[in-house]
Amino acid sequence: MRVVIARCSVDYEGALQAHLPLATRLLMVKADGSVLVHSDGGSYKPLNWMAPPCHLTELAPDEAEREQGVTSVWLVRHAKRDDTLRVRVHEVLQESSYDLGADPGLVKDGVEAQLQQLLAEHVHTLGEGYRLVRREFPTAIGPVDLLCRDPGGGAVAVEVKRRGEIDGVEQLSRYLELLNRDPHLAPVAGVFAAQVIKPQARTLAADRGIRCVTLDYEALRGMDDAESRLF
Incomplete structure (x- = not known):
């Protein structure tokens, strides 16, 4: 470098x-x-x-x-x-x-990594007709957690967090800005998915045209059926 x-x-x-x-x-x-x-x-x-x-x-x-x-x-x-x-x-x-050598890659928090894996396996959580293209889709500034296609075939970049804060929205915005320069992908929509999303992050995401999705970790693991709950 x-x-x-x-x-x-x-x-x-x-x-x-x-x-x-x-x-x-x-x-x-x-x-x-x-x-x-x-x-x-x-x-x-x-x-x-x-x-x-x-x-x-x-x-x-x-x-x-x-x-x-x-x-x-x-x-x-x-x-x-x-x-x-x-x-x-x-x-x-x-x-x-500087010669930084080979990078071992980002090691994510256990729950966050598990959320990404579970969402990839149950990508329909994002909506009916969604399909996964690839996990950890590579870009020059780091991998996008999930790259998907919506029911109309449009590309969707998904950033997965345990706690959704403004920094996560900024990170996804940066990926989207880069991905939308690629004519083979553009236009690329964004989804910010987390167990808990702070109000400030929701406001920033809405301002940038990014959809927010709240994830139920237990339901994704199959240990809890959200549809059968009384409360």
């Missing part, structure tokens, strides 16, 4: 256009080729990024850029789309490279 702290401006061109004015930011280039631009805020979510397959080329600035104080230009092109990320570096404050 290459980590660079630099004063830079960033322009993204693709399905949408976005501009980040000159400021000090953290630039990360990962071994899988992804390039991420972070600020000192916003939690784990980058301000902008390019997911693989993509290629980074470092260029000399043109005359106009040199006059503006640009010392180098990072041009990141996506291999399958016309998307480009252009980082104009004015000053490098610090740069390091």
Whole structure:
């Protein structure tokens, strides 16, 4: 992993256009080729990024850029789309490279992992006609818990939590933003599934068009039949 702290401006061109004015930011280039631009805020979510397959080329600035104080230009092109990320570096404050080695992957809380497995086995809990495509669907920023298809064939990304909080909605939003860049999947809907979902998380999910589903762990395990209860 290459980590660079630099004063830079960033322009993204693709399905949408976005501009980040000159400021000090953290630039990360990962071994899988992804390039991420972070600020000192916003939690784990980058301000902008390019997911693989993509290629980074470092260029000399043109005359106009040199006059503006640009010392180098990072041009990141996506291999399958016309998307480009252009980082104009004015000053490098610090740069390091690290070999992180093979990652063993995320080890989830036992109940949370079991919830994911049970929901995959009983995906109809999300609604009649839903079918599972894959558990732990890989993306450049981590695996989506479940990728499903709804009755109409549309892709649905499902994030499973034991306790549904705002951070979980943010995580799913990040996956959705990335997945919706893939023309083979888009449009991708989102479902936030948890045993307990906090009101703030429900509000944020509704604002972002994400459906919330409350999971009954005991019913999913087959130890409790919710339909036969008196209370």
